[in-house]
Amino acid sequence: MNEHIKQHFSKEKIHHLEQLSSLLRIASISALSAHKEDMTNAANWMADALTEACLEHVALMPTKGNPVVYADYLHAPEKPTILVYGHYDVQPVDPLELWDNDPFEPTICDGKIYARGASDDKGQVFMHIKAIEALLKTTKQLPVNVKFCIEGEEEIGSPHLPEFVDKQKDLLAADILLISDTTMLGPDAPAICYGLRGLCALQIDVQAAKSDLHSGLYGGAVPNALHALVELLASLHTADGAVAVKSFYDDVIPLTSNEREALAVLPHNDAKYQKQLELPALFGESGYSTVERYMARPTLELNGVYGGFQGEGTKTVIPARAHAKITCRLVNNQDPIHILDLIEEHVRMHTPVGVTTKVTRYDTGRPFVTRFDSPAIQSAATAYEVGFGVKPFYMRMGGSIPIVEVFDRILHIPVVLMGFGLPDENFHAPNEHFSLENFDKGLRTLVYYYEHLETV
Amino acid sequence: MNEHIKQHFSKEKIHHLEQLSSLLRIASISALSAHKEDMTNAANWMADALTEACLEHVALMPTKGNPVVYADYLHAPEKPTILVYGHYDVQPVDPLELWDNDPFEPTICDGKIYARGASDDKGQVFMHIKAIEALLKTTKQLPVNVKFCIEGEEEIGSPHLPEFVDKQKDLLAADILLISDTTMLGPDAPAICYGLRGLCALQIDVQAAKSDLHSGLYGGAVPNALHALVELLASLHTADGAVAVKSFYDDVIPLTSNEREALAVLPHNDAKYQKQLELPALFGESGYSTVERYMARPTLELNGVYGGFQGEGTKTVIPARAHAKITCRLVNNQDPIHILDLIEEHVRMHTPVGVTTKVTRYDTGRPFVTRFDSPAIQSAATAYEVGFGVKPFYMRMGGSIPIVEVFDRILHIPVVLMGFGLPDENFHAPNEHFSLENFDKGLRTLVYYYEHLETV
Numbered sequence: 068m069n070e071h072i073k074q075h076f077s078k079e080k081i082h083h084l085e086q087l088s089s090l091l092r093i094a095s096i097s098a099l100s101a102h103k104e105d106m107t108n109a110a111n112w113m114a115d116a117l118t119e120a121c122l123e124h125v126a127l128m129p130t131k132g133n134p135v136v137y138a139d140y141l142h143a144p145e146k147p148t149i150l151v152y153g154h155y156d157v158q159p160v161d162p163l164e165l166w167d168n169d170p171f172e173p174t175i176c177d178g179k180i181y182a183r184g185a186s187d188d189k190g191q192v193f194m195h196i197k198a199i200e201a202l203l204k205t206t207k208q209l210p211v212n213v214k215f216c217i218e219g220e221e222e223i224g225s226p227h228l229p230e231f232v233d234k235q236k237d238l239l240a241a242d243i244l245l246i247s248d249t250t251m252l253g254p255d256a257p258a259i260c261y262g263l264r265g266l267c268a269l270q271i272d273v274q275a276a277k278s279d280l281h282s283g284l285y286g287g288a289v290p291n292a293l294h295a296l297v298e299l300l301a302s303l304h305t306a307d308g309a310v311a312v313k314s315f316y317d318d319v320i321p322l323t324s325n326e327r328e329a330l331a332v333l334p335h336n337d338a339k340y341q342k343q344l345e346l347p348a349l350f351g352e353s354g355y356s357t358v359e360r361y362m363a364r365p366t367l368e369l370n371g372v373y374g375g376f377q378g379e380g381t382k383t384v385i386p387a388r389a390h391a392k393i394t395c396r397l398v399n400n401q402d403p404i405h406i407l408d409l410i411e412e413h414v415r416m417h418t419p420v421g422v423t424t425k426v427t428r429y430d431t432g433r434p435f436v437t438r439f440d441s442p443a444i445q446s447a448a449t450a451y452e453v454g455f456g457v458k459p460f461y462m463r464m465g466g467s468i469p470i471v472e473v474f475d476r477i478l479h480i481p482v483v484l485m486g487f488g489l490p491d492e493n494f495h496a497p498n499e500h501f502s503l504e505n506f507d508k509g510l511r512t513l514v515y516y517y518e519h520l521e522t523v
Numbered sequence: 524m525n526e527h528i529k530q531h532f533s534k535e536k537i538h539h540l541e542q543l544s545s546l547l548r549i550a551s552i553s554a555l556s557a558h559k560e561d562m563t564n565a566a567n568w569m570a571d572a573l574t575e576a577c578l579e580h581v582a583l584m585p586t587k588g589n590p591v592v593y594a595d596y597l598h599a600p601e602k603p604t605i606l607v608y609g610h611y612d613v614q615p616v617d618p619l620e621l622w623d624n625d626p627f628e629p630t631i632c633d634g635k636i637y638a639r640g641a642s643d644d645k646g647q648v649f650m651h652i653k654a655i656e657a658l659l660k661t662t663k664q665l666p667v668n669v670k671f672c673i674e675g676e677e678e679i680g681s682p683h684l685p686e687f688v689d690k691q692k693d694l695l696a697a698d699i700l701l702i703s704d705t706t707m708l709g710p711d712a713p714a715i716c717y718g719l720r721g722l723c724a725l726q727i728d729v730q731a732a733k734s735d736l737h738s739g740l741y742g743g744a745v746p747n748a749l750h751a752l753v754e755l756l757a758s759l760h761t762a763d764g765a766v767a768v769k770s771f772y773d774d775v776i777p778l779t780s781n782e783r784e785a786l787a788v789l790p791h792n793d794a795k796y797q798k799q800l801e802l803p804a805l806f807g808e809s810g811y812s813t814v815e816r817y818m819a820r821p822t823l824e825l826n827g828v829y830g831g832f833q834g835e836g837t838k839t840v841i842p843a844r845a846h847a848k849i850t851c852r853l854v855n856n857q858d859p860i861h862i863l864d865l866i867e868e869h870v871r872m873h874t875p876v877g878v879t880t881k882v883t884r885y886d887t888g889r890p891f892v893t894r895f896d897s898p899a900i901q902s903a904a905t906a907y908e909v910g911f912g913v914k915p916f917y918m919r920m921g922g923s924i925p926i927v928e929v930f931d932r933i934l935h936i937p938v939v940l941m942g943f944g945l946p947d948e949n950f951h952a953p954n955e956h957f958s959l960e961n962f963d964k965g966l967r968t969l970v971y972y973y974e975h976l977e978t979v
Contacts, residue, residue, distance in 0.1 A: 098836040159834055165734065223836055250740065264739060268837040277801035278621065279952040282824045283720060283922025284706065286852050287816035288796075290806040293825035294760060301757035304750060340744075345733035350746040350877035360743035368738045369749035370840050375827035376848055378615055380554040380679050381724040381885045383850050383923075384826050384951050388618075392832055394839050396742050421806035429837045466739025467839075495840050496735040 071205040072514055076507070079197075083506075084180070086116065087193050088173040090155075091182035097133060097156035097223045106133045106219050109155040113192070113217050114138070120200035122215065128235070130227035133219030137238070140199070141212045147520055148212035150241035150480070152470065153192030153248060154221035157184035158495045165497035178503050179492075185501035186488040191247035192217055194487065194506060198513035211520050214241055218470070221248070224266065224430025225470045232470075232477050242481075243443045243520070244474050247509075249464050249486030250494075254502065256334050257451040257512075259444055260484035262463035263471055264365070265397035265434035267407050270427040271299070271414055273374070273389045282383040289385060290421030293374045296389040299424070302417045303367055303393075303410075307353040310367045310395075312413045318400045322363055330358045333460055343491060361465040366396045367410070396465060403431035432469020435482075443481040446520055451485070454512025466494075485516070527661040528970060532963070535653075539962075540636070542572070543649050544629040546611075547638035553589060553612035553679045562589045562675050565611040569648070569673050570594070576656035578671065584691070586683035589675030593694070596655070597668045603976055604668035606697035606936070608926065609648030609704060610677035613640035614951045621953035634959050635948075641957035642944040647703035648673055650943065650962060654969035667976050670697055677704075677926065680724065680886020685929045692933055699899045699976070700930050703965075705920050705942030706950070710958065712790050713907040713968075715900055716940035718919035719927055720821070721853035721890035723863050726883040727755070727870055729830070729845045738839040745841060746877030749830045752845040755880070758873045759823055759849075759866075763809040766823045766851075768869045774856045778819055786814045789916055799947065817921040822852045823866070852921060859887035888925020891938070899937040902976055907941070910968025922950075941972070 095109035096102040110127050113136040117125045122138035133156065141148070160170040160183050168174045170183035180190070195215070202209055216239060218228050232239060249260045275292040276285075305311045322330075335358050341349050351360040374389030376382035395406055411426045418424045437444075451459040464484070471482050487509035493499040551565035552558040566583050569592040573581045578594035589612065597604070616626040616639050624630045626639040636646070651671070658665055672695060674684050688695060707713045731748040732741075761767045778786075791814050797805050807816040830845025832838035851862055867882045874880045893900075907915040920940070927938050943965035949955040 098838065099834060158840075159832065159838055161832070161834065162735075266739075266839070268839075270837075275802065278949065278954070279618075280800070281922065281950040281952065282822070282826065282850055283722075283852060283920070284946060284950060285800075285817055286824050286921055287820050287822040288805065288807045288813045289800060289802060289817075290804070291825055293756075293828050297753040297756040297825070297828065298760075300749075300753040304754075344736070344741075344745060346731065346746060346877055347879055348746070348877040349744065350875075351744045357744045361741055361745075364743050366738070366743040368742050368839075368841060369747060369753070369831065370738065370838055370842070371831035371833050372749050372753065372845070373829045373831075373833045375825065375829075376615065376617070377827050377829045377846075378555060378617070381726075381848060381850060382554065382615055382826055382951065383722070383724075383824075384614075385824060386826070389828070390833075392837060394738055394837060396739060419806075421802055421804040423803055464739070465742055466737065490740060493734060494737040494740060495838065496737065498734070 072201050075201050075205050076510060083197060087180065087190060090189050090193060091173040091184055092171055094171045095156050095219065096159050097220050098159050106156065110134050110136050110219055113155050116196050117215060120196050121203040122199065130231050132227040135231055136217040137215060139214040140203070140209050143209060143212050146211050147242040148214060149520065150214045150216060150239055150244045151195050152244060152246045152474065153195065153217045154188050154219065155192065155217055156219045156222050157189065158222050162497065167498055179500040180503060181498060181500040183499055185499050186492040187494040187499065188221065188248045190501040190506065191487055194509050194513060195247060198510055198517060201514060202517060210518050214239060221470065224268065224432060226430055228470050229473045232473055236477055239478060241478065244478065244480055244482045246468065246471065246482065246484050247486055248468055249466065249484045250488035250490050251486055252334055252460055252462065252490070254489060255455065255457055257455045257457065257459040258462045259447055259459050260462055260464040260486060262436040263434065264465050264467050265401060265403055266394060266430070266432040266467035266469055267397065267403035268394045268429035269407060269410060270429065271391045271393065272425045272427070273422050274387065275422045276387045279387045280385040282385050285385055292386045292389040292422060295419040295422040296372070296374060296391060298419050299414065299417050300369060300372065300391055303413070308350055309352050310365065312367065312409050314409055315406065318402065319365060320399050322359065327359065329461070330362060331356065333358055333462055362463040363398055365398050365401055368394055370394055396467060397434050399434045399436050401434060403433060407431070432467050433472040435472040435475060437482055441481045443483050447483045447485050447516060450512045450516035450519065453515045454508045528657050531657050531661050532966060539653060543636065543646060546645050546649060547629040547640055548627050550627045551612050551675065552615050553676050554615050562612065566590050566592050566675055569611050572652050573671060576652050577659040578655065586687050588683040591687055592673040593671060595670040596659070596665050599665060599668050602667050603698040604670060605976065606670045606672060606695055606700045607651050608700060608702045608930065609651065609673045610644050610675065611648065611673055612675045612678050613645065614678050618953065623954055635956040636959060637954055637956040639955050641955050642948040643950040643955065644677065644704045646957040646962065647943055650965050650969060651703060654966055654973060657970060658973060666974055670695060680722065680888060681926045682886055684926050688929055688933050695934060697934065697936055700934065700936055700938045702924065702927065702938065702940050703942055704924055705922065705940045706944035706946050707942055708790055708916055708918065708946070710945060711911065711913055713911045713913065713915040714918045715903055715915050716918055716920040716942060718892040719890065720921050720923050721857060721859055721928070722850060722886070722888040722923035722925055723853065723859035724850045724885035725863060725866060726885065727847045727849065728881040728883070729878050730843065731878045732843045735843045736841040738841050741841055748842045748845040748878060751875040751878040752828070752830060752847060754875050755870065755873050756825060756828065756847055759869070764806055765808050766821070768823065768865050770865055771862065774858065775821060776855050778815065783815065785917070786818060787812065789814055789918055818919040819854055821854050821857055824850055826850055852923060853890050855890045855892050857890060859889060863887070886925070888923050889928040891928040891931060893938055897937045899939050903939050903941050903972060906968045906972035906975070909971045910964045
């Protein structure tokens with residue numbers, strides 16, 4: 068990285084934090100319709116930042132949901148074009164009482180910036196904009212071509228992006244898709260992710276009597292929606308931690324011994340992991356290591372269960388309704404729609420006497436695995452080495468970015484997942500934060516990547 | 524009932540409805556601390572109504588919780604003294620969206636008054652005050668002595684009343700305890716309740732990791748508080764509907780064949796009951812009839828279960844915490860404290876790997892059974908026959924009024940449970956209501972009871 072860029076970053080540091088804070092103040096929660104205006108504000112914020120960074124053709128492009136923010140800078144003929152994908156929406160913040168600070172009032176403490184979206188994904192998108200801005204403002208040129216595609220529905224499963232990408236495939240055409248929405252393995256362990264889990268989501272609603280009933284007058288003689296729900300939900304797993312839905316694992320490609328060896332060398336320590344999470348014990352599917360469990364094995368997870376009284380004290384009620392929100396993480400070659408079919412059949416077969424069940428399907432995303440010996444990915448490895456001073460690991464990641472599979476399928480270009488988050492930064496949880504050290508190192512890494520990709 | 528009283532009730536009818544409505548407008552939810560002021564307002568309302576009814580020594584008597592409203596009229600020496608117990612507090616109203624009207628804006632429709640507390644217990648307490656008022660205002664005297672003891676914590680298990688009754692046992696001394704907080708068997712089927720189930724309540728809190736985790740980054744490798752909770756809760760019942768807690772039934776006095784025969788003649792029809800509740804099937808402990816199940820068998824009921832995301836759409840989170848609220852209905856000779864010990868031991872033994880559980884105990888109440896051949900109860904039977912034109916049934920009731928057992932134990936007097944509610948009036952549920960026809964018939968019944976108890 069040349070001196071001008073170094074000086075630029077030093078000079079801009081406080082300004083960067085102020086700008087990032089103004090973005091993090093926008094409560095762009097895509098899952099909650101009450102935040103519709105915040106979605107527009109966040110999209111406009113992104114457009115303004117891209118304009119300020121000297122990018123061109125900045126536009127809010129409508130979808131049937133929240134708009135996609137597009138921008139490009141295409142003045143390096145014969146050079147590769149990088150499509151940068153990110154998202155400006157964030158996860159909901161409840162339980163709010165577990166946040167040490169307002170999730171939308173960014174707070175800096177111990178070298179970390181705390182706010183919803185700090186690491187997932189506003190902070191990381193912001194780095195890309197600032198890396199490009201630094202190159203354009205100090206060198207007046209860009210050694211590659213770039214396009215930005217920043218969406219506002221990633222946290223609800225990108226329901227409208229597949230249609231958008233398909234319709235705009237000429238506009239989005241590129242040589243490489245670059246995404247920073249994943250994590251490294253630790254502060255000194257950058258990692259390139261070559262696989263992601265897929266996702267499917269559903270809700271189960273149980274209905275017993277027409278209304279809640281008094282537990283004294285009716286208790287013992289009528290079905291209780293919560294009894295039925297917990298019985299049904301308990302049937303979804305076996306005692307040894309596997310998913311008990313029939314045929315759930317049928318399409319899973321077993322891990323090869325080579326891959327198991329590769330995952331085994333990743334820096335991970337069960338005892339440390341358990342201690343860090345303050346868990347009395349680890350628990351997961353038997354026959355697999357912790358790393359295998361969260362990177363390369365499918366899951367069925369209860370994300371929310373609710374029914375009946377939740378207030379202070381007690382209420383002697385027999386709930387008429389009970390609900391469960393479920394997501395599965397899937398691996399190749401599980402098909403999310405087929406998995407939803409299997410779960411729906413399981414629910415049908417295991418519905419207890421005296422209640423009815425309804426299954427509502429939400430978003431789905433296919434799992435994804437790419438080759439990690441492509442030039443685009445090897446180039447990213449070199450950039451990480453320059454930025455962080457160590458060679459990166461190659462890993463799979465347990466999370467899902469369904470859009471990765473969509474881009475892969477529609478645009479047919481290599482996908483480079485270059486994450487700067489850390490595993491303990493509370494993605495989707497209270498007190499989400501982002502390391503300011505990784506912000507600095509990440510900027511260096513990205514500038515190097517943009518500068519040197521021309522050699523690919 | 525003499526003509527003056529009849530005319531009085533006719534003349535006062537609209538005024539009664541206005542007064543009852545003003546009481547029902549007070550949101551005196553004892554379970555929620557935000558309603559503290561409403562509790563005071565409801566207590567004051569009761570005191571004013573007792574004063575207006577010409578009762579004496581009207582007082583709000585402090586407890587460590589909500590005050591007890593006391594009043595008396597003791598001008599019939601040599602005549603028996605009736606202690607009337609009721610409560611001015613009500614259940615919470617959630618889920619609010621299932622109410623057709625504001626629960627605290629009384630609405631009259633099809634001969635029923637709809638509001639939280641309409642039948643449980645404000646409407647029924649109101650009848651007692653109006654019956655006494657009618658006698659005092661038309662005849663200027665009362666053929667018996669009465670004392671009122673109206674508390675404000677019945678819906679949270681009367682935590683402070685035992686101490687109050689014990690301290691005030693001289694003030695409360697009486698020959699009969701009269702309570703209208705139960706239901707009849709149907710519109711033309713008045714019933715005298717000679718037994719009540721006991722109660723114990725607890726909350727289970729499950730804690731997994733120190734905070735919620737991303738289901739992609741961690742899913743499969745860490746315990747999920749909801750998985751653990753549903754597994755634990757499912758273990759509390761057997762597949763045939765019995766409670767699976769070890770030794771739970773050990774102290775239950777089995778139903779005698781005589782008692783089973785008596786319960787079998789009560790007007791009940793399984794098909795009608797199921798249809799009325801809009802249930803796909805009835806479900807309960809095998810080996811017992813529906814009536815036995817809800818009147819005379821113990822239960823363990825999930826009143827509330829919650830953890831994780833409950834908003835719109837999905838959230839890919841592994842919840843760190845999950846909660847269950849549980850109450851048991853108990854029968855003689857189960858001891859509520861001992862039952863809580865057994866459940867706590869069950870939770871300890873069945874806590875899944877990777878989580879910790881905490882049990883919080885709430886209120887308890889012992890079960891109660893009385894002799895139904897006492898003069899006080901036979902007198903009540905006659906009053907019902909006059910008021911409703913049919914002989915009442917003798918029944919046990921599945922609900923719990925823990926204070927009944929307390930009065931029984933401390934004051935050693937017969938307890939007469941003379942209910943005017945109907946089983947489908949949604950006690951503790953949305954759209955609670957009270958039959959205005961039963962209000963009228965109940966007033967006649969009570970006036971007759973107060974007038975003729977002197978013959979006992």
